[in-house]
Amino acid sequence: MMELLWLLLPVAAASGWVAAKRSSANRTVTVTDRTPGYFSGLNYLLNEQPDKAIDVFIKMLEVDSETVETHLALGNLFRRRGEVDRAIRIHQNLIARPTLSRDQRAQALLELGQDYMKAGLFDRAESLFSELGEMNMFQSQALENLLTIYQQEKDWDKCLQVARRLGQRTGVSRRRACAHYYCELAEEARTRKDLVKASQLLKKARLSDDECVRATLLQGRIEMLGGATKNALRLLKQVERQDPEYLSEALPSIIECYRLLGDREELTRYLEKLYQRHPLVSVALAMAELIRESDGDEAAVRFLGDYLHSHPYLEGLERMLSLMLQSGSTDSRESLTIQQRIVEKMLESRAAYLCSSCGFTAKTLHWQCPSCKSWGSIKPRQEFDET
Ligand SMILES: [Zn+2]
Structure with a gap:
């Protein structure tokens, strides 16, 4: 008082x-x-x-x-x-x-x-x-x-109107937020199974913000649903240019596209080049999986071992331990099992996403930070040692 x-x-x-x-x-x-x-x-x-x-x-x-x-x-x-x-x-x-x-x-x-x-x-x-x-x-x-x-009420049309007026008044662009409002509307259209409308809205999202990863991911998945696998692949590969930190979100769909196209060699070449440009753990894990399929568990373990020397990530270690267990040739099985359980537990309790604006951590990807309300600020974490 x-x-x-x-x-x-x-x-x-x-x-x-x-x-x-x-x-x-x-x-x-x-x-x-x-x-x-x-x-x-x-x-x-x-x-x-x-x-x-x-x-x-x-x-x-x-x-x-x-x-x-x-x-x-x-x-x-x-x-x-x-x-x-x-x-x-x-x-x-x-x-x-x-x-x-x-x-x-x-x-x-x-x-x-x-x-x-x-x-x-x-x-x-x-x-x-x-x-x-x-x-x-x-x-x-x-x-x-x-x-x-309006954001709280999820009235995205009104958000778009107000954001435009604010942009005109203050001269500060709201392009990123507007792209997310379009994405929200597109997700609603997709839920109604109106894929044409969803695609139109996603186009507007990308026009509003050329770097909107969310619009690219959504459109990519819609193309995949419609059987336009090549289109989907072309789109999903753009995530690397837009923001490589989101590659881990795009990679599963990219790999699925290559598999649907039956083009394993092209997938290998793509991943190798991607790995040179961005030695992210998600890329390394995808590479290890390809190596395992072609050359077996031990080759994949060797690849991950090399990778972990320079990039000590938990996800990589977890995968390597489980491959070592699978290959079963080791006499230190008991110790490996324990190590793998510990790493698994650490991964489970770890927040995989981090807000670059306010430090909020989350287990799933939110496009709007629940804490600071920024759009597109929560990204997949790369480091395991951040808490
Ligand atoms: Zn935040």
Whole structure:
């Protein structure tokens, strides 16, 4: 409660000054009329009785609208402390005042909208932010909040509209987020089995952001479903150019395409070149599998052993141990079994995905970070030693 006190002390002093100034100008309000209210309000705050304090401050507002700033600050503080009901009460009371200036009213609407958002009352918040837009006040903040609401409500069409308006206003491009909104709409179309619509939307996603891996992966899978394997392969290979960190997401489908085309030699050549460019563990595992198929378990174990010297990844070790167990020629079987179980457990408990914006970790791929709400910031982890 001390922070509230510090906030209000200067106001109390200022209020005395304003009142004194007014009384000197022969107005009716005097120091003695106004300051006691503040001090009893402060007293209630000090005694941890915020509701009584709010009553006092609201009563003072009836007398004089010079205290609007204080009410805004007080409401803001309550919201930040998580006392949303109190913040709402203060801001609603402010808005009900007919004497507010246009600026003050807009400021109070913005604050109340944020209270409603924090309370999860999105409908009410939405109408306040729309009202601000119509008033042409605090447009960017209002749009930013509307975008948060529409994302929460998964209203992707409205997200697209608002993001475009925000982009025009602020000059900051929202291309990446817009591509994801199109992807969300495309996923909905795919769920309805409307693959034509889904493809149209994914095209828009790629036009919005040429580096949208998600759109490429989705379109690739749609092409595969439709039997257009070569198209799918051409698309999926673009993930390497878009963002090689997502290669592990594309590789299973790429390998499946080559297998469907029955082109094993081409797959080997492709993986070898890919491996030279990006010695990622997912690529190494795919290589090891090909080697195992053509030359047997021991050759695959040798390949993985070489790889692990320079790239000590858990996934590689787990695969190598299980191949060693399978080949069965070793007399240290017991020890290998234990090692493999330990590695398996470590892999199970490990978050395979990491947000590059906020450090949030996840076991599955989220295209929007649940923590910081960034789009496309969660990527497959490459290092096993990060926690
Ligand atoms: Zn994040």
